[in-house]
Amino acid sequence: MQVNSQPTTRQDPPRPAGPAPRPPKAGAAVVGHQLSAGDAEKAAALRKMKLVALGLLIAMAVIFVFAFALQKEYPWLQYVRAAAEGGMVGALADWFAVTALFKYPMGIKIPHTAIIPRRKDQIGASLGEFVETNFLSEQVVQEKLASVDVARKAGQWLAGPGGAERVAKEGAAVIRGAFKVLNDDDVQAVIEGMVRKHLLAPPWGPPVGRMAERIFAEGHHHKLVDLLVDRAADWVDDNHETVSRLVSDRSPTWVPQFVDGLVGDKVYVEILKFTRAVQSDPNHQVRQQIDKYLNDLAQDLQHDPAMIARAEDIKAQVLGDPEVRELASRTWGTVKSALLSAVDDPDSELTVRFKAAVRDFGSRLVNDAELAGKVNAWIGDAAGYLVRTYRSDIAGVITDTVARWDAEETSQKIELQVGKDLQFIRINGTVVGSLAGLVIFSAAHLVFG
Structure with missing residues (x-):
């Protein structure tokens, strides 16, 4: 049974005049606090x-x-x-x-x-020095941790019943506590600063151009071009009257109406044949011109100062100060709301996946000797660093505590x-x-x- 590490001190109330009270029997009580x-x-x-x-x-x-x-x-x-x-x-x-x-x-x-x-102070100092020399030794701590095999025992607990649930519960408490401590305005300011530094400050033209060049070189844009051509062909096929009316509306008033109809039909047929030809021929001249235009655009975004400046103007118009603040606010609000909802619901996808990941990690620690060895080595190195760096401070707790008694x-x-x-x-x-x-x-x- 441990005794309290720090004796309590108190001021005794004034004693009434009279015979002095008898001192307590040796070993019968500890001054200043009630015995356990x-x-x-x-x-x-x-x-x-x-x-x-x-x-x-x-x-x-x-x-x-x-x-x-x-x-x-x-x-x-x-x-x-x-x-x-x-x-x-x-x-x-x-x-x-x-x-x-x-x-x-x-x-x-x-x-x-x-x-x-x-000599209690000297005893406390000697005790602290003894503990520091004989127990807070990097080699002693690492050898003890190696004999315990912390990784496998932790893995057995994590993979066993209740381990993942306990970790999830404590993790949820940490997340809720962190959200209570964090100030929304401060977090939004951090997000806004990161957006400005990493998204807005660098020029958009060259990186966008390099990305587009790679996409165009690998032909990933062809599906988009196919989609646009298919939609155009379908539109022409379904809008014969619209094409004829457009031709009639733009012809001279002195042209007879039946001529407008013939011309409109001819134009419609030619447009339809043209779109069908572009649709069916992957090497059609129009497709080649689109490829050329897109490749030139990718090069201009990388090397043409005028095009780079235009890209920067578009960026400034799309993501001005109000937009960036709103983006930061929405981002933080969404993340916060989603995390709080997920950690409060034991059946949420995030919680279920987290528990599964914890169990899987525990099983790997038990069954994967190489992983367990690495984790044990990390724990040993961390403990060794702590002991090596703070051994005097840890032992000093003993000395300081005894000195206060x-x-x-x-x-x-x-x-x-x-x-x-x-x-x-x-x-x-x-x-x-x-x-x-x-x-x-x-x-x-x-x-x-």
Whole structure:
């Protein structure tokens, strides 16, 4: 169970006059904040172990008193007295050693005691340096990532049930959040600037001419010419009366009407024959002239200053300032509306395709060893770069955090975490001291009689 990384500080309200409140029991509470359930359990265990260690010390003291008082009457109690005496010495020595880590023993400022409160900043700096040197190593991080095989595990999650849905859901939240943050006027200004820079600023003539030259050289325009010729032939075929009337309207008034009819019929027949000939002959002279005209136009757009200037005039007329602003506004409005509608609808084509793409990518990570290796290498390189560049900053978080902690509270936090285990040192010291006292007394008794 973790404890909070930052102790909270608070101002205590003024206390009423009267006897000073008793200090909290060591390990029972952490100053400045309420204990969590886990910390309360640790505090109870710490108190229990302290009572056990203290009980052993008291037991050694009681045994020592009785053994010392009765050893003349019962000489074998000398060995018991020696063991109890050694146990008391060991218990007291280890009590002093453990207590000196967290506070001044019995409040006496003995040198080299209360180590953690006095040297917490140095401990934080050493801890940060230790983490930076031994854990925030580029080689260590890359080796760990390589052993984990992040790409395959990520692929299994993405390809499995719920992975793609989770990614789509989080992606939709990101898109909605981005649209809330983005200012429409600013985005439209960016789009307008891009249109002006990349679409309007460059001259249109040469690139259009080069594109047209390539299209005409490959014959892609022939279908359009065929369509125009077919429509013209169909129109002539369906408008015999219109052609005859046009001839009659333009003939002199003194020409008899039946002559107008004959001339109109003749003109109609010739026009129809002409259009049918152009329609049926892919190498007709008219088609060749159209090809020549279009090729000349493509060359002029590239090399003729007058034609280039005319193209620029057309561009300015078609895409003036109002038109560009309207284009930017419509573009952004359309994109925004389409994306919001798509991400809000789990059955939209965009969402369905996105989920399918995520699942497909996950399956490829699982099944394609080469792709998984590349992704793992990218992740390792990225992690190595982050560690190499920011390792000192990351380790500095530990140093800075410990430096902000209150000294007494820091000591109590650490004691709460490791104090229970440290009490075993006192217990072991009592036992080892007893055995040592017994062995020393026995050896001396044997040697010196």
